[in-house]
Amino acid sequence: MPADRLLNTVLQLYRSVHDDAKTDQIVGSTTSLLTTLSNPLNIGVLTSQLLTAPAIWNRRDGLRTSLRIIGIYNTAAIRVRDQGSEPSSQPHPHPQPQHPYPGYPRHLRLEEWTRAVAKGTDDRSSRWKHLLVLTGVLMGMEGNGSESRTLSSGLRNTLQQAVVTAANLALETVPRDGPLAAPSIVLALNYAFPLLSEVQRSSINGDALLPLSVQAITGDEGFQQGDFLTLINRDVHEVGQQLHWAPETPSFHRLQSLEAKPLMAGMGPLSKLAAFAVEHAANPSVVLGAHNALLDFSRSVMQQWRTNKLSGVDPSGEPLRLTPNALQVTTPVLWQTLQKILYATVTVLQAVVARSLLDSRLRSDQVAPGLADGTLRILRNLFFIGSRNENSAFQTYSFTYLTSLDVMARYPGASTAFLSSLKPAAHSSAGADDDFLRRTLDLFYLNVAEHLPLHMPTEACDELIVQPATAYLTQNSAPSSLTVQLFEASHSAILSVLACPHNSPLTLRLVPFYVDTLFASFPAHISPRQFRIAFRTVMRIVSPPFPISVTEPHLSETLLEMVRFRALTADTAPLRPRPGGDGNQGQQQQGEEQEQEQEQQKQKQKQKQKQNLLSEQSSLVLTLIDALPFLPLPLVEDWLTTTAQTMNGIADHVMREPVKARFLEVLVSGELDVERASIGVAWWGTKGGKDLVLGRAPRMARQEEVMMSGAIAAEERTSKL
Template structure:
């Protein structure tokens, strides 16, 4: 069939709706015509009729049709350019012309003319994006400089007209606009980026990402629970389950396949929107979406599984196929949301309308609410270990921590219902986020808020009787060893308590705040007992050493510290007359002779670490006894200056109590490192140098001997009296019958 007859046939077929097979054939014929038509007017006509054809737009295929339009013009543009290059090569040899013979610029001009007023601007955007992709993507430079600028202007103009609301025309669908810009945006120049109407793009792009053409408001997660079956006391989510098939189809949708580029497009719109209210509304949309996602996951019976129990309670097929696919998809969702939040937080640091005292805490609070809702995803397998997440999270915390009332209100809104150990694994995950967040906020909280919002909620997780995760098959707690989430909760609880003690409320810089001092009198002895009771069974050597050094530093600070001069020893039953720092040091020193000498198992996340800071490398091979001595050595730079020299000697004695030559050598190296690495201030360093060199410190540490005592030489004997002679002891005096020497 000739090209002209094919054109006539295709134009006729455009007028009716056909079945799938005929529609696919129609798409193929359209792509062939766009490549082989030689008359620019026919190219414009075909484009114009395609954008209004009932055969194409009457089937209600939604995003699939939009994707096919982009694909058709992308493919046609690639072939037009390829034919143009081949025709130039064949011109000298008089070979037959390939294709329609139109050059790239002429063909692109003809296509742009076909986007007339009879079709929608969002449809024009699909066409222009396909042309730009086919001509310029993949490092192709098919268009002249002026023509490329023309196509880019056409893309930007069509996008802005589609985004702007008009009273006489229905609003453009969000999905096709976002899809077209998703492909065209990386190819646009910076000047073209600046021409986009980002105020209108923000709501359209977020609606496309979260709506029916995108993540469907998280409904994909709500349908999983009804397909989960129990087989031989294990959960089974089969590959042929409707919810899993729906998830796989969702992944193949155009917007979901390009979720990463879509998040970057939305981030650009956030950073360049002129109206800050559009950014605040976007945050509201993200908070609502992630809250629904969390709610759907809580309703799923699979959320009852702790990460350490998956091998026990999931069937092999589920564990290897459907389960990883679910978490990979959720991880992509989390990455996309965090990328958008990163743009919001970055803008809030520079935009005066977002960084004022009224709005800054609101932006930070909404960001943290969104991250909390996603924490069941980001806390899994280190999914939050990337710089964008760390910047978004920590910057929001830094902003919120400046506002005491806002910090207290945020903690009130996300705190657990009661200060107790949560049983459900999802609740434990949220508790972990709460404790990790609360650790950063006590500086501007009142004493009452510190006690009610941090100390009371962290204390239950410090209990030595903290249970591990529950079994889904019974209500009893069956796993004896702490799961990874329990270990993280222990460390988070320790950090939260230490944070409160490190940042006492400074309501009066000249006097201790009474309510806080009362709280400290209860917490510090309790925390010290708990810390010692938790090691080595429930806390790692690294965490124990860090916590012990921190608590000694806190209680040994000079005025205006609220702990200065505080002697809780009598109340705690440790005796009288000792400062709190000395009491803690003495407690650990007294435990050294009785401590275990067997090597401790190393947590998996600490094994194989490379270069570490002072003393951490020795943890790779350590015993309970050696860790206790290392903790004493770590605390030497922060112990009170008045008793520093005394504790140098006491710790040196403890060094030689460590059993095992290898462990003892490691402890000695750490002792020397503390003396020479600059960890001490000038005053303590001078005392340490004198102690090491002239007061026997070297001998005590290296050889286990006491200080060397220099015995002065005996005085010379008095001179003999006149008439007497010097004689050897035992000699006989002449005249008494003995020979004279």
């Protein structure tokens, strides 16, 4: 069909709404006309009519209509760009039509075509529709992985500026342009943003863009405020002892349709676009508004997840608690969506936190603690996602979390208020499946509390940190991934309180109970490493220069005696690995060489484990050795001897070797300060320390002898003469 007739037919079809098949045919014909029409005026008319056509805009396709417009002009621009690079534009002795359709002697030049399309974005249509067209053209000309730039520098800058101008004008008229305008602007900028220069990007109105981009993430075109979680709960049913969520349910179909939405497909770039708007917004109140919107969104997600039956399932128990369909089909799609929620939210949060460090209006004492408080609440609300399979183990999350903790710790009042509002209930140490979410939130609480006691009043530290942590120290539930984390987090929280100098009265009262709990917990509920760290921290706290060493000078030796007496009767069997000890699964390797390398690594790891094999007894002796650098000076020599003798009481040579290696490491590595090292040198050389540590085996060769750091071999040789 000649282009003129096709043009008239398409313009006639624009006037009414059609079914899907006919609409697709109209879209295809429009794309074809945009690449075949040789009259720039006709291209302008076609564009102008398309942007007001009922056949396109009166359908209930939502944001897919806007995506369709971008697609039309993206495809057309690619074709025009490719036509412009064909060798047929070279002079030919026998003139040939440059287009396969008869009757068209030439193609429009690239710049001529671009300007013709731009002229079609006239006053008959809204600015946000113009943005869709210009974005499609820019993508077709400059994107799609083309290795070389297509447009001249002048036209490229003009087109980029046109996109930014259309965006800014569209942002100004959003309130009166209808519900489709805002998400369409965000959609267009999401595609155009990577193709804009830094200068053009900085011209975008960040104040207007930020609330729209956050709404696009959290609203109907994004995560829908987490409403899909409520629908899922209606379709999850108990089948015997298991939970069943079938793929045929309406909630799963809605989840799939949610994932198919245009903005969901580009959620990563969209969150970066929102982060850019945070950085370039001129008004800090707009940034605070976006932060509050994320807080409301995370709260909505948490509230709906709390009522969901799936929230009570421990990930380690999913194979038993979920039916095969729920385990393999439906819940993986759900967690994929939830991961997107976490990543998108944290990406925007990171920009807010980073700006709060640089913007004097956001880092003021009136604003900073509230901003840190809100950020930590957002992370807490989404911690059920972040704590699963190490989803929070990425740099953006760590920066956001740790920076907010640093800011919060500077404000004792804000820290106390934050912990008071979130303090776990007295029954939080229960271990039933339906308490899994609550215990997950308690884990976040304890992890945060560990960082805040330095400037908090002693009474608040006791009530808000020590008491909640104590509830988990006295639990008797079976070890699991979560209970192990809770137990170790409780120890860390209490130790952080004990380590604060202003908490000396509390420390004096708490240390006996804590040490008793520590001994009662090992090795059933706490690992050798955690036990050693905890005891070493206590020893540091009760030793000089901490004030408690003055009021209770014998406490440090009493604690050592407790460890020594227990080591005398401790179990000598190798300790078994604990649940949750290694959360990194790694990625499955493929290929014979990779499998062989993986097998070699496993063998090396097994060999290393054998070398570092520990029993309860050897772990306690290692604890004694770790405490040596913190002993008061009068006790150092005696406890060097006592520790060496206790070490020699380990009958198993395999168990004793890593303990001996650690003893030698403490003596020569510099862990002992100058005064204690001097005592150690004398003890090693003249008071029998060397024979105690190395045993009375035949003398080794000179080059294999173990000597204290700084010992002079010549003097030792002379003394032997």
